[in-house]
Amino acid sequence: MKRPFHPAWNLIRRITAIAVCLLCVNTLLPLLQAEGAGIQDGSESLQSLTIAQSTAVLHSDTMAPDTVQQFAREQALILGSEATGKRWKQAELDFYPLGPGTRSWLVYADVEGSPVGYMIISANDQGQLLLSEYGQGGQRPYSSSLLDQALDKQQLNLQELSTEGGELKWGYAPPLLAYWKVERPHAAAIYIDATNGDTLPEGVLKELELDVDAQNTKRPHSMTTMSGQTTVIPSVSPQDSILSVDSMQLQPSFNPADNLLWITSKAVSITGVKALSEQWKKDKTIVFSANHQNVFYGGPLPVSGYQIWRNDRGTAQLQYVAIGGHNSVRRFVPLQTLIRDGHFYAFKP
Template structure:
């Protein structure tokens, strides 16, 4: 099967780089102030909802309904089982909604101001939540420095742009496209990948915008999702599933563009972590590519590790595969998501 490799797209993704900003005027004004943007009187009412393990009550906030907070806290406690001292279970969680129609929330985890990791939580029409992706340590999407560099490369002054009627929004398009929408007054919006700072094709993102607006009209409200989920788990204190995570298995990072011979190889037969490990022993380096959907992944990307989630009997319940980490954020995503949308390829020496 022919798999087109868009060399021109990769060049664009590399050249556009990273640049100056502040996050969404509505959701990230405290960060804007920290960067010296000089916007006043907004942080009092725009602070994100937060809690830690010792918090007895989950506080509702327009940035994240109670059910989202509860689900996020459960996932954080599970991630905290990896090893003693990884601090997920004691982290403060900060919530940011990711655009209209997506029903997704970005969650930053910090301990005493130091990053522990991040999560992106998504909800379906039935109010069921999924951990769409997560990351460990300092690497996280929607990084302020990344955006600062990207906007600077575009020669944009965010404060002036906002004063003139423009704006900035955090967006997320399933399965894995994290991006900023930069609205310019009297000009077309531009879109920036929030995992690597690359500029995204406006035609594709404009279509996604139209779809998300239609989804928003069909939704009754985000809060209705919260009510559905709370009915299923009515306890105020988190009811944590008996799950735990193995230690992360990480692989050396590399750039798939350094050796393009993987394009000519056949897709590997991957059904789980076991077969993935077998391929690593034989080929050393593996690339994930969603082919013509790579714009939705920021790919092609190196496969850089995995983490297994188990129940209290030790049975494997979830397999999260790490993609990226070299020129983009390392993201742990469900193996089923990758198998549905793309293939794995061996990098030939």
């Protein structure tokens, strides 16, 4: 036989139970939020290709640290200083981390759902943020339609892979390799170039991933955990002066494979965009090739334009050169990166 409790004791028990429940909710809430943020590891369900979005205006670190968002907004304002690029200033910026250990973020810029352009921001070993590349308009890496086309060639279906436990991951490898990794439950992973849809060599990418893992173990102590992903929180170096950009100088794009005369030509010396202009004035077409490193560029690629970044005194500070634009995304990348890794070939088509 159960002994009934005194009414006062029953009241104490109820208050205690409510307090315990509140304590449990407060304890579990951070865990539930962390679990919900697990998408930040750079992977996404194959069943759904959408990722929760955040904007630079909100300064939410859900998808990128505040320092990355601040830097992205600064670059968008610079790109918006050019007359035809003013929409950059009003654009909403959506951030997507590009895989654990890469210290890179994809940034889509849109105005009322209309694409303005994209940026990829990376942190170097010193923790400084860099604008690795950018593009204008609707041409963007990691396009879901491009992924669908690439998977169709492999006779793969996202829905079926998802049901079987497959996984899709976004990756970015320096200097300029944007790719997807499609993990299959009973077969080797497939790597796909996210700028042109080409299948990438599995061995090269596996070795690259091992290198990234090894480098992560040697990172300095200026590291923090962001929703389960270990990443460097970079510091933004103050700029010497306010920057602005000149108008884009664009050339018609082409497919280097359609005319292989460039292979037999001698590499030309390109030290700045002035040399590019001189070659184009001679009615010559220019190809960039990184030779054995072409897998990291998606090349060989047509050189299809440039844009100069200047300080408030009008002095050129940065030179970005456009590569691609025919069978791949047109990407504006630092000229010095191209000079370091490859050669330019000019020929009359």
